[in-house]
Amino acid sequence: ELRELNRMRREPNQTRDGTEIDLFANAESREDVAEAHALGATGIGLYRTEFLFLQRMELPDENEQFHAYRDVILGMSGRPVTIRMLDLGADKADRTGLALRDEPNPALGLRGVRLSLARPALLETQLRALLRASGYGPLRILLPMISGREEVRTMRAHMMRIARDLRSEGHEIADYVALGAMIEIPAAALALPTFIGGVDFLSIGTNDLIQYLLAADRNNDALGELYTPLHPAVIRMLRDLIRMAKSRNRPIAVCGEIAGDARLAPMLLALGLEQFSLHPTTLLEVRRTIRNCDLDRLRANAPALLRARERVEIERWIDAQRGH
Ligand code: PEP
Ligand code: MG
Numbered sequence: 001e002l003r004e005l006n007r008m009r010r011e012p013n014q015t016r017d018g019t020e021i022d023l024f025a026n027a028e029s030r031e032d033v034a035e036a037h038a039l040g041a042t043g044i045g046l047y048r049t050e051f052l053f054l055q056r057m058e059l060p061d062e063n064e065q066f067h068a069y070r071d072v073i074l075g076m077s078g079r080p081v082t083i084r085m086l087d088l089g090a091d092k093a094d095r096t097g098l099a100l101r102d103e104p105n106p107a108l109g110l111r112g113v114r115l116s117l118a119r120p121a122l123l124e125t126q127l128r129a130l131l132r133a134s135g136y137g138p139l140r141i142l143l144p145m146i147s148g149r150e151e152v153r154t155m156r157a158h159m160m161r162i163a164r165d166l167r168s169e170g171h172e173i174a175d176y177v178a179l180g181a182m183i184e185i186p187a188a189a190l191a192l193p194t195f196i197g198g199v200d201f202l203s204i205g206t207n208d209l210i211q212y213l214l215a216a217d218r219n220n221d222a223l224g225e226l227y228t229p230l231h232p233a234v235i236r237m238l239r240d241l242i243r244m245a246k247s248r249n250r251p252i253a254v255c256g257e258i259a260g261d262a263r264l265a266p267m268l269l270a271l272g273l274e275q276f277s278l279h280p281t282t283l284l285e286v287r288r289t290i291r292n293c294d295l296d297r298l299r300a301n302a303p304a305l306l307r308a309r310e311r312v313e314i315e316r317w318i319d320a321q322r323g324h
Helices: 002-010 030-038 062-075 113-118 120-136 149-168 186-190 192-198 206-213 221-226 232-247 262-270 280-291 295-300 302-307 311-320
Strands: 022-027 044-048 081-084 139-143 178-183 201-204 252-254 275-278
Touching: 002 280, 022 030, 022 280, 030 044, 030 062, 030 280, 044 062, 044 275, 062 081, 062 120, 113 120, 113 149, 120 139, 120 149, 139 149, 149 178, 149 192, 178 186, 186 192, 186 206, 186 232, 192 232, 201 232, 206 232, 232 252, 232 302, 262 280, 262 295, 262 302, 262 311, 275 280, 295 302, 302 311
Parallel strands: 022 044, 022 275, 044 081, 081 139, 139 178, 178 201, 201 252, 252 275
Antiparallel strands: none
């Protein structure tokens, strides 16, 4: 078993019928990046920058952030690197005093891009560091907790302005830096047509999307199976997001935990997903599953998945795909 999994290190990411699937890595440390590189990840699909800010009292300054981001980019030697802007708040605790303390409803509070927009110095420092790092390899900047068009437009304007500033200061920054949105708030999923033209790529954060869609706290064990990707609303939303992104030629990935669950890979492929972003420890197993999948057959079975009316029917569909 272990030997077979190890053999997967050298195998390409493709389905049995030869369709290339991107397996990006989620990372939050130097070790994760090295591991992603060694396992042949397509790139980094989600670098969580919170970890630079946690467990300390002072904010990392522009140079510290620049060095951290540059190291991630250099560590992937030319493969695309997606760095997410700060997503403090809610389940990501913070001691720097940046996020508000004692919000009555932190999951619905000042977190993600909302916090960055409310703290101009924070936003400025991080965007400057990111854009300076863009001179070292292909960088994609990912915005967390986007709820609609205004936030995307405002962030794009900041990015353009700061790029101009940096160039006039003599910094060498990339001609093109992709800007993408996390889809993790149901409103952003439903309103995607209103802002898809303003983003270069999309990443579905199913950890939060499921939480907000099903009104089920992602960290509350008492909810048991109420927090689940196996709900018809989740499946329909994923199908619609992937369809919409494809129709507008925007790459779309899933970067929530479900992307690293090999059991769910056939379901995500059936829904049209071609980019997974997952923790390196799950990469080989998902690669092995994908290599055993027959894409035409899975997609032919997608209508039955969309017809499933409740959890057991969805589970039955998943079990029936084994070896397909
Ligand atoms: C998500 O919400 O699915 C996600 C990838 O981000 P995080 O788990 O960091 O909130
Ligand atoms: Mg999230």
